[in-house]
Amino acid sequence: MANPVANGVILAATISPVPAIILVCLRFFTARRILHVIHKDDWLILAAMVLSIGFSISECIQTRYGLGEHLPNVPESTITAYMLIGAWPTPITSYLATLFTKASILYFYLRFSTSRLFASAIYFVLFVVVGYCVLGATTALYACQPIAKFWIMSLEGNCIGASPIYTTLIALNVFTDGILLLLPFWILLPLKIALYQRLAIAGCLGAGGFVLAVSIYRLDIVLEGFNDPDFTYRHGINFMWSLIETNVAIVCACLPCLRAFVGYFWPSIFRIRNEPRALSSVSVSQPRRQPVGIASEEKSSNASISPIGPGWNRRGSERGQARSPGGEQAV
Template identity: 30%
Template sequence: MSGTQAVVISMTFSAVALVFILLRCTSRIFFVGRVLKEDILICVAMVWSFGLSGAIEVERQNGMGEHISTVSPERFERMLQAFYASVIVYNLGLTFAKCSISCQFLSFFRERKYRITAWFLIGFFATYGLVTLMVSTLACTPVRYFWNRSIPGGKCIKFEIWWFFNAAVCIASDFVLCILPLPMLKTLNIPRKQKYSLLAVFAVGGFVCIVAILRLHAVYVISKSTDPTYDNVAAAYWSSIELNTGIICASMPTIRPIIARIFPVCFGSAPRRSTTETVPGHHSHQEATRPTQLTTRSTMDEMTFCTVHDVVKCHFDHDGSINDQSTNRSANNDV
């Protein structure tokens, strides 16, 4: 596969991920009324995704996809510089994406054990992200030795060991993020079609795990390669696919209000604007018939304080309202 194909794949997945980010922000602004911390984190991950695509393009310009025998030393050095940058932005993008997903779990889970798990994941991803940043940045001493092996006295870590270890951690964490919500999903008393739609969301999350495994194979190939400029193509585009698929999966649950307008049968009808507001009889007629603001905002804000069972009930409630009973129950479960 040529370097151009790797760039096309990377930019295509980045563009699709950007569409989901825009839909996510639209949903937050018009249905929630505010942007949450997990939205900021995933937007930062999107920035790193475009940085990764840019680095892959620079690699292509300097020999990626070509046989090393046809690449000049100057171009090969520039390609290694771009590769060095791509490793850093890839790890940063994954860190912010996984921290965003973990923050979403805090909004969904009210049971203590699940909230503790979510906080642990946030701490783990933040710490491990810092470790990967330091290792990726300081993999060689001096740093320039990464792309210029003519520097006397330079040395690097065992890249194969670090790459495989990092890939294994990424795969394991992907599985954790995928299966963590499933025990709560099994207990939900919602229509079968709506439960299947939720399962489809988590199934896409499982696709991220598959992509991570495919990337691991690409890393193995390049670790054994004698033609790194040619064999680096697969590792480049699988890295981009993994990062952007993670961004897409993190955004899918947040765009439900928009998708519900398109597929109301599967996702429940989108919340509607209330026409009148019932007030005590001593209020004026004008107050009694005053149109209310979009009910979705209070609904979505209150969803933050529901248990997982209530969250999905709120998601699929046809009139976009939350009854007092579920709200009181969630307050009792709050940590």
């Protein structure tokens, strides 16, 4: 009889990476062919995508050894293999995929840093992300003594409770998801931007809100299962949503970077108006099929693509900057 939870894990592992892979490919096409520059955050999201695929493979294999099944229905002969996968491939690929995804988003934000305080906030969040993801990826090294007791349950030794560990890790994941969702407002609030740009930003943040909602739901699953010994079944539900969360997060990380791609192939979507408050780095008369939002090299050597508006550049143009009365750069 088919197990719906195990089938759900397999579906999540095979379907959710597809849009993420497509968007990562489009991001690199944009960076290489349109912008002619590949940033550090692009390489980080590529690493996250590779690890996410590894996470999907690990979970598909783990379903063969009882993931998603109720524990009484799992043969004792498969428990060791199940726990061995849960000790190494699963946490390493899942937590490192999360680490590289969030690092990519943070380094992307750093490109548009407007103040030292904002940059400090980014590095603080990055420090938290690196810390809890490394702890999560290496749980098997410190959860049990001897280490092998983590996957050989009959071995003599001691283990600390798994639920408090994973509760703390997922809680930190929720915390950093919330911070990542709020950080863009630090940049956006002082700016006056067009309605279509606000709608695009709302769409990106809405997708990020879904990731946060999944993180909260996973935290609830762990909290409900504190005293539930049926861990193979609970893990199935948790990992199914974890796979979805990981790949949707990669999609969210790529969306702002595709503005130049859309502007290149559908330039009518982004019309740059010659307004007095526009930055001096914006090229108003764009050549045919030139990526919208990119200042020509003759105008500024520091031009960059922004997720929030055409031609917005945190350093400004070398030939002058238009500033709002509050001292912030205006769009």
